[in-house]
Amino acid sequence: MDKQRSSFTGKLGFIMAAAGSAVGLGNIWRFPYLAAQYGGGIFLLVYLVLAVTFGFALMTAEIAIGRKTGLSAIGAFKYLSKKWAFVGYLAAIVPIIILPYYSVIGGWVAKFFVAFVSGHGAEAADGTYFGDFITSVWEPIGWFSLFVGLTAVIVWFGVEKGIEKVSKIMMPVLVLLSVFIAIYALCMDGAIDGLLYYVVPDFDHFSVKTVLAAMGQLFYSMSLAMGIMITYGSYMKKEESIESSVRHIEIFDTGIAFLAGLMIIPSIFAVGDPDQLLSKGPGLMFIVLPQLFDKMAGGHIVGAAFFVMVLFAALTSSISLMETVVSVFMDKFKWSRKTTCAIVFAGCILLGLPSSLGNGVWSHITVMGFAFLDFFDFISNSVLMPVVALLTCVFVGYVLKPKSIADEVMASGHGFKSRTLFDIVIKYFAPVCIILILVTSVLDVLGIFKI
Numbered sequence: 001m002d003k004q005r006s007s008f009t010g011k012l013g014f015i016m017a018a019a020g021s022a023v024g025l026g027n028i029w030r031f032p033y034l035a036a037q038y039g040g041g042i043f044l045l046v047y048l049v050l051a052v053t054f055g056f057a058l059m060t061a062e063i064a065i066g067r068k069t070g071l072s073a074i075g076a077f078k079y080l081s082k083k084w085a086f087v088g089y090l091a092a093i094v095p096i097i098i099l100p101y102y103s104v105i106g107g108w109v110a111k112f113f114v115a116f117v118s119g120h121g122a123e124a125a126d127g128t129y130f131g132d133f134i135t136s137v138w139e140p141i142g143w144f145s146l147f148v149g150l151t152a153v154i155v156w157f158g159v160e161k162g163i164e165k166v167s168k169i170m171m172p173v174l175v176l177l178s179v180f181i182a183i184y185a186l187c188m189d190g191a192i193d194g195l196l197y198y199v200v201p202d203f204d205h206f207s208v209k210t211v212l213a214a215m216g217q218l219f220y221s222m223s224l225a226m227g228i229m230i231t232y233g234s235y236m237k238k239e240e241s242i243e244s245s246v247r248h249i250e251i252f253d254t255g256i257a258f259l260a261g262l263m264i265i266p267s268i269f270a271v272g273d274p275d276q277l278l279s280k281g282p283g284l285m286f287i288v289l290p291q292l293f294d295k296m297a298g299g300h301i302v303g304a305a306f307f308v309m310v311l312f313a314a315l316t317s318s319i320s321l322m323e324t325v326v327s328v329f330m331d332k333f334k335w336s337r338k339t340t341c342a343i344v345f346a347g348c349i350l351l352g353l354p355s356s357l358g359n360g361v362w363s364h365i366t367v368m369g370f371a372f373l374d375f376f377d378f379i380s381n382s383v384l385m386p387v388v389a390l391l392t393c394v395f396v397g398y399v400l401k402p403k404s405i406a407d408e409v410m411a412s413g414h415g416f417k418s419r420t421l422f423d424i425v426i427k428y429f430a431p432v433c434i435i436l437i438l439v440t441s442v443l444d445v446l447g448i449f450k451i
């Protein structure tokens, strides 16, 4: 985004741009495997509760801070309070950690798209295909580099506008296609057990980890706690309603995640052994869906269409991630856009290599018990983002005061219907929850206290 504050053309433009950043691999790849792993229905329930409370309050606060100051994260915090400027810097680190491993997964999607287009979809349904692919050395690195390269070229030329247009078509098609795939999956034998697992909460599966995972996922999926929404808010016009935009983005983002789960979790029960697949983690989508497509008439076409759309959703998100990283470096070091793009590209490849190799030749190396990819995911989603979210809440709740956010929200003349909810969440509910969860999870990782 260039430094001049251009504005979005209107509310729809703003919602589409923010949704383009929000809807990505987080919804389609990450949400279903977490839901599968953390107890299905109970995870879904916790996620939904957090989305309408935490998600709403934090997104409102970030957009309002952006619009009020007209600056992106680092500048905005600095402008509001010198003492709190560090929160802006902390937020800026998050996309730097996420972008490389996000691109590794983006590479996997590209590989599967090409496999389906070139008529190798049936092979992808073979149980060992995915494993063989990610444990090899050069192939995943090649796809990952291609994905980073594509993202960098788009950020370099700044053709987001074109991407915006394409995603306006792709997104609705992705939704329709997902509905179709979900219905198909649900009609298969055994799928109903999967549906029940996914939508009926079982309180025996509840643990602090469920809340931690759901919270991390919420931040990730809605692109919160990393300054992105502050930047987007800075482009928003005064007369647009922040409150209703946030509600729209929230519904859109959560809707797509829910749909992805509806496609993947029942399929687990229909095509394979749930005991083995539910805890599959990051590979889940790549293992289960090809098997489903294999059973479908014309499944290779559906598969190719599905993966190309996921690729687009991933690209619109990785562009917003890289754009943020690039603008932080440009502001800081006064480099040109092209130089910065080239440096960020190289840095991203270097940082992403461990995440790619960690699935195969480097799988014996772990950091705090995690493979590299999971480690970066954990540090960003379960540590840094909750910390940034906590600091944002404390800052807004006690330093800036909720009133100044409310004034900004009401500046559009639309009122602020959920004002009380906002105040309670920002001042009490969110900080207390985040502290409890952070402390227990750190103790857990350090092995001091098992949850």
Ligand code: PHE
Binding pocket: 021, 022, 023, 024, 025, 026, 027, 095, 098, 220, 221, 222, 223, 224, 226, 228, 317, 318, 320, 321
């Ligand atoms: N929200 C995106 C997703 O769900 C990921 C993302 C995070 C994109 C942060 C931009 C910034 O995939």
